[in-house]
Structure formats: C-alpha cells, structure tokens
Amino acid sequence: MVERPRGTNDWGPQDMAKRRFVESRFIQLAESFGFREVSTPTFESLELFTAKSGLGIVRELYAFKDQGGRDLALRPEFTASILRFYVSSLRSLPKPLKLYTAGNAFRYEEPQKGRYREFYQLNAEIIGGASLPSDAEAVALAIGTMRAIGLKQVKARIGNIGVLRSFLPFSPTDQSIVLHSLDKRNFPMLDAELARLGRKDLSTPLRKLVELSGDASILNDAAKVLGGASTEGLDYLRDLAGFLDDYGVSRSDYTFDMGVVRGLDYYTGMVFEIDSPNLGAEKQVGGGGAYRLSEIFGGEPVAQTGFALGLDRLVMAAEAEGTIEAPRPLDAYVVPVGDTARKKAIQILTSLRAAGLGADIDLIGRGPSKNLDYANAIGARFAVILGERELKQGRATVREMATGVQREVALDDLVDTVRNV
Numbered sequence: 001m002v003e004r005p006r007g008t009n010d011w012g013p014q015d016m017a018k019r020r021f022v023e024s025r026f027i028q029l030a031e032s033f034g035f036r037e038v039s040t041p042t043f044e045s046l047e048l049f050t051a052k053s054g055l056g057i058v059r060e061l062y063a064f065k066d067q068g069g070r071d072l073a074l075r076p077e078f079t080a081s082i083l084r085f086y087v088s089s090l091r092s093l094p095k096p097l098k099l100y101t102a103g104n105a106f107r108y109e110e111p112q113k114g115r116y117r118e119f120y121q122l123n124a125e126i127i128g129g130a131s132l133p134s135d136a137e138a139v140a141l142a143i144g145t146m147r148a149i150g151l152k153q154v155k156a157r158i159g160n161i162g163v164l165r166s167f168l169p170f171s172p173t174d175q176s177i178v179l180h181s182l183d184k185r186n187f188p189m190l191d192a193e194l195a196r197l198g199r200k201d202l203s204t205p206l207r208k209l210v211e212l213s214g215d216a217s218i219l220n221d222a223a224k225v226l227g228g229a230s231t232e233g234l235d236y237l238r239d240l241a242g243f244l245d246d247y248g249v250s251r252s253d254y255t256f257d258m259g260v261v262r263g264l265d266y267y268t269g270m271v272f273e274i275d276s277p278n279l280g281a282e283k284q285v286g287g288g289g290a291y292r293l294s295e296i297f298g299g300e301p302v303a304q305t306g307f308a309l310g311l312d313r314l315v316m317a318a319e320a321e322g323t324i325e326a327p328r329p330l331d332a333y334v335v336p337v338g339d340t341a342r343k344k345a346i347q348i349l350t351s352l353r354a355a356g357l358g359a360d361i362d363l364i365g366r367g368p369s370k371n372l373d374y375a376n377a378i379g380a381r382f383a384v385i386l387g388e389r390e391l392k393q394g395r396a397t398v399r400e401m402a403t404g405v406q407r408e409v410a411l412d413d414l415v416d417t418v419r420n421v
Contacts, residue, residue: 049061
C-alpha cells in the first residue's frame with residue numbers, strides 16, 4: 001500500500017464540508033468588500049520566490065528542475081505570484097485592484113498540528129490604493145473573516161516593520177538577517193549579527209522594542225526606546241486605529257505589538273498577525289501587511305497590502321468553538337421497488353434535481369428495507385418509495401426519515417412536498 005507523503009492530508013467528505021464552510025464565509029465577505037477572484041499557477045519560476053521572500057521561506061521551498069532544465073518551485077505563498085501576475089497582465093486595470101484567491105501552498109517544514117507541508121491559504125491583496133485606508137481595509141477583512149466564521153476568540157497583533165527598519169542602519173541583506181533573528185526571537189543570533197556589524201549597542205533597545213505589546217499607550221513607550229529615530233511609523237499606527245474604529249472593529253480585537261516582524265523580506269510598513277487564542281500554542285492563523293514587490297518584478301512603484309489566513313487552523317478554531325454549520329442534507333433518496341419502477345423513478349429523480357433539490361437513487365438494487373437503512377445512514381430528509389401500486393395510482397410514498405412518518409403524495413405534488421416540509 002502506498003502511503004501519502006509526510007506533511008500532507010487526505011480530506012474526507014465530512015472534513016471537506018467543514019473546510020468549504022470556512023472558505024465560503026471568507027469568499028462571501030471578500031466579495032462584499034469588492035474583492036474579485038484570481039488564480040495563479042501552483043508552480044512558478046524559482047527566482048520569483050528567492051528574489052524577496054526571506055531566509056525562512058527560501059530554505060523551505062520545494063524547488064526542482066523540469067524536463068527542460070528550468071528551475072521551478074511550488075508556491076510557498078500567493079503574494080509573489082499575484083504581484084507577478086499584476087506586473088505582467090493587470091497593470092492597466094483601474095486602481096485599486098482588490099483581489100482574492102484560495103488554494104494550496106507548499107513549504108518543507110516540520111509538520112505539527114494545523115501546520116502541514118501542503119497547506120491551504122485564503123489570500124487577499126490590495127494594489128494601488130492609498131496606504132492607510134488600504135491597510136485598514138485589509139485588517140478589517142481579516143478580522144471580519146474570523147467573525148463571519150462565528151469565532152468569538154479573535155486577537156490581531158499589529159506592528160510596523162518600518163519602525164524597525166528605520167532603526168537598523170544596515171544594508172537590506174544585513175537588515176534581513178537581523179529581522180529574521182527578531183522574528184524567531186533568537187537573541188543569541190541577534191547578538192552575534194550585531195557584533196559582526198559593529199553595533200552591539202543596538203541589542204538592548206531592539207529587545208525592549210520587540211517586547212512592547214498592548215493598547216495605544218505602548219506607542220509612547222516605543223517612541224522613548226527609539227530616542228532620536230523616526231517615529232513616523234508610530235504615528236501611522238495611531239491613525240490606523242482611528243480607521244479601524246470607523247470600520248467598527250473593536251479595540252478589544254487587536255493590540256499593538258512592536259515585535260510583529262513577519263518572516264518575509266518584502267514587508268515595509270504596517271504588519272499584523274492574527275490569532276485564535278483557543279488553539280493554545282499554535283494559535284496564529286494568519287497575517288499580512290504592507291509591502292513592495294511591484295518594482296522588484298519590473299513594475300512601477302505602487303502601494304500594496306494584503307494578508308493570508310491558514311484554512312487548516314481556521315477549521316480547527318471553528319471546531320473548537322463549535323461554529324461550523326452542518327452541510328445541507330440530501331433532500332430525497334428515491335427507492336424503486338422492482339425493475340418496472342426504475343424507469344419512472346429515474347424520471348422523478350431528474351425532476352427533483354431540476355427543481356434544485358438534492359436527490360439520489362439506489363444504484364445497487366437493494367431491497368426496500370436496506371435502502372431505507374442507507375437513506376437514514378446518509379442523512380436524507382425523505383425517502384421516496386415507488387412500487388407498482390404507487391405508479392398505477394400516480395403517487396409515491398414519502399417517508400420522513402427523522403420521524404418515520406410516511407404518507408402517499410401525488411407525483412405532481414412531490415417536488416413541493418419535499419421542498420416545503
């Protein structure tokens with residue numbers, strides 16, 4: 001027997017019903033915000049993801065050569081692909097572009113609960129809008145998605161990586177290494193890199209800065225740590241809070257956290273991560289922020305912001321809080337009794353389906369008793385029993401599976417009976 005690869009999953013019908021519930025809530029809300037769906041390839045040129053993804057992502061890429069010798073990689077996330085698509089084909093569309101997508105992505109990392117090597121993301125991007133209102137829109141959609149799923153335990157942590165970048169007088173490459181150590185809270189690595197760069201004096205203020213978390217008052221504390229450095233990014237966060245107030249986002253839904261770094265090199269301004277606290281240690285379900293990728297891929301400078309939510313962990317959170325709605329049950333299971341009834345049974349099956357009802361029919365040739373057992377096992381609302389006697393009278397026996405009550409209904413009234421009861 002061939003086993004599935006480590007870090008991947010098989011999802012059965014019940015699993016997929018839960019996943020589609022969560023995904024549909026995101027899609028409905030995103031479209032109500034004016035986002036439109038796009039799709040990009042599952043694999044791309046390797047250089048797309050090595051150009052600006054950051055050390056953590058590059059090390060986890062599923063990279064390979066195709067039969068033509070081209071260097072390719074399975075996508076580790078969607079933003080780079082969408083910006084490549086924007087630069088190549090979408091730049092002429094009216095701005096801002098508000099795009100969403102959903103699909104699988106791949107990273108070679110250690111599998112753990114809710115984190116796999118093949119995982120599913122819900123992604124939204126805004127390209128070409130003014131920075132502050134676009135950032136607010138993205139955060140509002142991310143938090144709103146959690147609420148639309150029915151989650152009560154929601155907490156976003158909002159920071160500004162631009163504040164950290166302005167505090168680091170290093171080349172982009174060296175900034176990336178220092179920020180990576182801060183993202184992982186690897187302080188020995190931080191101290192080693194700062195020593196290499198001759199700025200050991202930055203270790204203490206950087207540690208103080210990334211530990212600041214709370215309401216807007218911590219922005220004043222951050223300004224003190226920064227000293228003479230620019231505080232423009234802190235003022236930006238204060239303004240963002242005002243926008244989120246206008247969106248009706250409760251201040252209890254988020255905190256300011258100067259330690260939010262994110263693991264991707266392309267972030268430049270506001271960044272955020274979003275948690276479902278009921279998941280414990282693995283509470284983070286997504287994140288995003290403002291970034292610059294268009295010009296790296298050959299496009300003009302344009303403001304960009306977006307986020308991704310992990311579907312796998314969102315489903316776990318929804319299960320933990322009991323918010324997943326049961327899928328629509330099968331409306332009717334048609335049971336032909338005898339071969340002479342099958343032709344008419346298929347016609348009735350087709351009429352039920354044409355009316356928008358979910359309907360199925362015996363495909364094995366079971367007896368009536370076993371067919372009723374099967375109808376009960378699959379959760380059908382009604383069994384529609386057709387025998388020679390019923391057909392001669394132009395009627396069907398309709399059994400309500402939940403109660404066992406059955407009655408005869410004229411075939412012309414069957415659709416209305418199944419629909420309205």
